[in-house]
Amino acid sequence: MPRPPTTGARNQRATQPLGEALRHAARRLRDTSESPKLDGELLLAHALGVQRTDLFARSHETLNQAHAKRFQELIEQRAEGRPVAQIIGRKEFFSLEFEITADALTPRPESELLVEAASAHLESMGGRARCMELGTGCGSAAIALARQWPNCDITATDICSAALELARRNAARLAPDRIRLAQGSWYEAAGKKSRFDVIIANPPYVESRLCRLGPLRYEPRRALDGGSDGLRHLRAVIAGAPRHLSPGGILAVEHGANQGKRVRELMSEAGLARPVSQRDLAGHERVSAARKAEPEKERRTGPWNPIRRKS
Numbered sequence: 001m002p003r004p005p006t007t008g009a010r011n012q013r014a015t016q017p018l019g020e021a022l023r024h025a026a027r028r029l030r031d032t033s034e035s036p037k038l039d040g041e042l043l044l045a046h047a048l049g050v051q052r053t054d055l056f057a058r059s060h061e062t063l064n065q066a067h068a069k070r071f072q073e074l075i076e077q078r079a080e081g082r083p084v085a086q087i088i089g090r091k092e093f094f095s096l097e098f099e100i101t102a103d104a105l106t107p108r109p110e111s112e113l114l115v116e117a118a119s120a121h122l123e124s125m126g127g128r129a130r131c132m133e134l135g136t137g138c139g140s141a142a143i144a145l146a147r148q149w150p151n152c153d154i155t156a157t158d159i160c161s162a163a164l165e166l167a168r169r170n171a172a173r174l175a176p177d178r179i180r181l182a183q184g185s186w187y188e189a190a191g192k193k194s195r196f197d198v199i200i201a202n203p204p205y206v207e208s209r210l211c212r213l214g215p216l217r218y219e220p221r222r223a224l225d226g227g228s229d230g231l232r233h234l235r236a237v238i239a240g241a242p243r244h245l246s247p248g249g250i251l252a253v254e255h256g257a258n259q260g261k262r263v264r265e266l267m268s269e270a271g272l273a274r275p276v277s278q279r280d281l282a283g284h285e286r287v288s289a290a291r292k293a294e295p296e297k298e299r300r301t302g303p304w305n306p307i308r309r310k311s
């Protein structure tokens with residue numbers, strides 16, 4: 001285990017013990033953060049270049065001036081509202097650690113539902129399937145799927161070259177040689193004739209007027225702005241799905257807390273069958289899925305639900 005560089009070089013005067021610095025930080029962040037203690041620990045570990053768990057045995061050690069100054073700068077960024085993940089450049093998703101930059105949305109826990117919806121369908125196909133993620137950002141959902149489904153053929157797209165470069169770095173580290181990355185607007189990136197068994201997307205779905213509020217102001221607008229009603233990109237993704245799904249294939253999309261009903265209607269209007277929604281941990285409808293009908297099979301099978309949560 002690396003030793004945190006605490007007491008430092010001789011010419012750097014020692015300041016306060018780590019434990020005390022952490023207590024000050026937690027007090028400074030209590031109005032900004034729901035987890036001020038954890039945030040302080042993550043930021044101190046980042047300032048020292050160590051793991052958070054390394055801090056616990058060393059709370060009596062002293063921070064040198066350089067590290068104390070760096071820690072203070074990070075705490076002030078957090079106090080202004082900047083998310084920890086953006087400050088430290090890392091975020092965990094599906095127990096994997098992703099590099100984060102200002103070019104892509106920080107992965108959210110609720111997006112794990114999207115991966116679960118895809119996984120439920122892949123399971124029913126024995127894991128051998130063609131899967132596409134539209135608007136992959138840092139690559140989190142596509143990479144989580146690649147790790148879970150070694151026989152799944154995965155394409156991930158984005159309109160933004162800088163986001164794709166970030167996804168490429170994350171994929172090279174976490175799922176090397178597993179994901180085909182392509183640039184373009186929604187289905188353009190995949191090519192007219194491509195067909196998939198699973199398509200997932202977390203498109204920008206925030207109403208334009210809300211995009212600069214709170215922590216959202218630190219995320220790229222391109223990743224958030226869904227137009228005046230928030231549905232502009234969801235409409236495009238849903239309308240294009242029937243042309244790119246194999247018979248029996250599913251589309252699963254993430255959407256805003258109040259958009260579930262409208263998204264299911266859009267899915268039906270596009271000719272997709274049996275749209276259903278899944279709630280997130282806060283109880284909001286968050287992910288909806290529907291399938292491209294297989295006429296023969298539809299007559300033989302009973303009710304279908306593409307979203308099954310693991311118990």
Ligand SMILES: C[S@@+](CC[C@H](N)C(=O)[O-])C[C@H]1O[C@@H](n2cnc3c(N)ncnc32)[C@H](O)[C@@H]1O
Pocket residue numbers: 104105106107108111134135136137138139140141157158159160163184185186202203204205222223224233
């Ligand atoms: C809400 S973010 C989702 C990022 C990532 N999939 C996640 O769940 O964390 C939406 C992504 O869609 C991309 N995007 C926006 N407009 C697009 C378009 N017309 N075609 C393809 N991707 C687009 C953005 O660059 C951004 O990476």
